[in-house]
Amino acid sequence: MKTGLFKNKKWLKVLVTTLTLTLGMSLFVGCGSDKKQPAAEKKDLKKVSIQIDGAAVPYYAPLYIAKEKGYFAEQGIDVEFYYAAAAEIVKNVAAGNVEFGFPNADSVITAKTQDIPVKVVHTTYQNGLGSAIFKTSSGIKTPADFKGKKIAVTSLGSPNYIQLQIMLKSAGLSLDDVKVEVIGTGAIVNALVTDQVDAIVFSMLRTIELKNQGVDVSEIRSDDFLPSHGNVLIASEKLTKENPELVKGFTTALNKGIQYIIDGNAEEAVKLAVEKYAPSFKGKEAVTTDIINEVFVPYLWQSENTKKNGLGAADMAKWNKSIEVLNEYKVIDKTFDASELIYEAK
The missing domain is CATH 3.40.190.10 (Periplasmic binding protein-like II)
Incomplete structure (x- = not known):
């Protein structure tokens, strides 16, 4: 013998129908909010x-x-x-x-x-990012120590070339007091590592990269002399x-x-x-x-x-x-x- 809710079959049918419709609407609304709303927002x-x-x-x-x-x-x-x-x-x-x-x-x-x-x-x-980078063992500590050194830049038209001149000027030096080498971007860091040059004027990001590779380097930042x-x-x-x-x-x-x-x-x-x-x-x-x-x-x-x-x-x-x-x-x-x-x- 059936009892409780299940006594009334008509009521049960209505309940099932209502739940089905409600679930269907929820799924429909859910799908709409997941797929359509972000597209509308992006539009x-x-x-x-x-x-x-x-x-x-x-x-x-x-x-x-x-x-x-x-x-x-x-x-x-x-x-x-x-x-x-x-x-x-x-x-x-x-x-x-x-x-x-x-x-x-x-x-x-x-x-x-x-x-x-x-x-x-x-x-x-x-x-600015410019720096003069050199091995700590080079004895360079200030721009005055550039005298007689071989220093590389990427080109004579680069901002780094100007930065070099200004650093030299701060120490009462000029380009005549150093040996300038022009070395391309892809080779300039290696030129320092292999001692082809005493210093490079380049991006200060290379200082940390070189230290990370175990190369003991120091730097003089260009912005100390040239605001940029x-x-x-x-x-x-x-x-x-x-x-x-x-x-x-x-x-x-x-x-x-x-x-x-x-x-x-x-x-x-x-x-x-x-x-x-x-x-x-x-x-x-x-x-x-x-x-x-x-x-x-x-x-x-x-x-x-x-x-x-x-x-x-x-x-x-x-x-x-x-x-x-x-x-x-x-x-x-x-x-x-x-x-x-x-x-x-x-």
């Missing part, structure tokens, strides 16, 4: 492009983090990354082929003297005037990416960058993390200026000094005030 994002100096490397991790962590999306932006030489980046940004660029600062200063209409919207690297900058974020003058909200959104997301790494997440950021963007660095994650923690976090992304004015803030006096020196050494044929180059949000 609402504004697609923008940034062209980055050189190739994909983990040192561009703040940009990659900003994309992967959704910081750009928070600002309504979907970013695509492209890569090129600095001079080409400046031209493409000015022409509107890409919305943003991330070239070295010297190329932007040069472009300004050629009336190429771009603005620096974020002074990402507060200092590394990579900076640029946009066209037209974009800064017509869409300042986009510029603000991009720089806000970039700052959030930088801050995430500063807050102790360099290892995670490097791992993400290598896995998704820079696979050629696989196996070099540890030394790359060291470089970010030792150079980028305390020296490139941060400064006394950023402590006062925030990440990416421009030090106008330092920019003007860079312009002045590049003019003095004939890299640019005229000078101008940094306020003409630096964009300030209103």
Whole structure:
């Protein structure tokens, strides 16, 4: 004999039908939220492009983090990354082929003297990367010790060649007091390791790489004598005037990416960058993390200026000094005030 709920077959039929319909609707709604909503959200994002100096490397991790962590999306932006030489980046940004660029600062200063209409919207690297690197056993401690030494640069038109001249000048020396060797980018570090030269003027990132390889080297940083900058974020003058909200959104997301790494997440950021963007660095994650923690976090992304004015803030006096020196050494044929180059949000 049936009891309880099962006594009423009609009621049972209604219950089963209701449960079936409810479950079906839940599954339908669930599928809709999983598959359709993200597509709708992505459709609402504004697609923008940034062209980055050189190739994909983990040192561009703040940009990659900003994309992967959704910081750009928070600002309504979907970013695509492209890569090129600095001079080409400046031209493409000015022409509107890409919305943003991330070239070295010297190329932007040069472009300004050629009336190429771009603005620096974020002074990402507060200092330059140049360094004179030498074996600790060489006896070199100050620029005065360069006298009579053989020193390599990558070309006589490179920023490092100017940096060498300024370091020599600080010690009352000139190019006549040293032997300058021109060695290509791919061979210059090995020339130091194999004692073909006494010092190289190159990127300070190589100092940590060499130490990691067991080579005892020291350095003199160029910024101690020549105020400069590394990579900076640029946009066209037209974009800064017509869409300042986009510029603000991009720089806000970039700052959030930088801050995430500063807050102790360099290892995670490097791992993400290598896995998704820079696979050629696989196996070099540890030394790359060291470089970010030792150079980028305390020296490139941060400064006394950023402590006062925030990440990416421009030090106008330092920019003007860079312009002045590049003019003095004939890299640019005229000078101008940094306020003409630096964009300030209103």
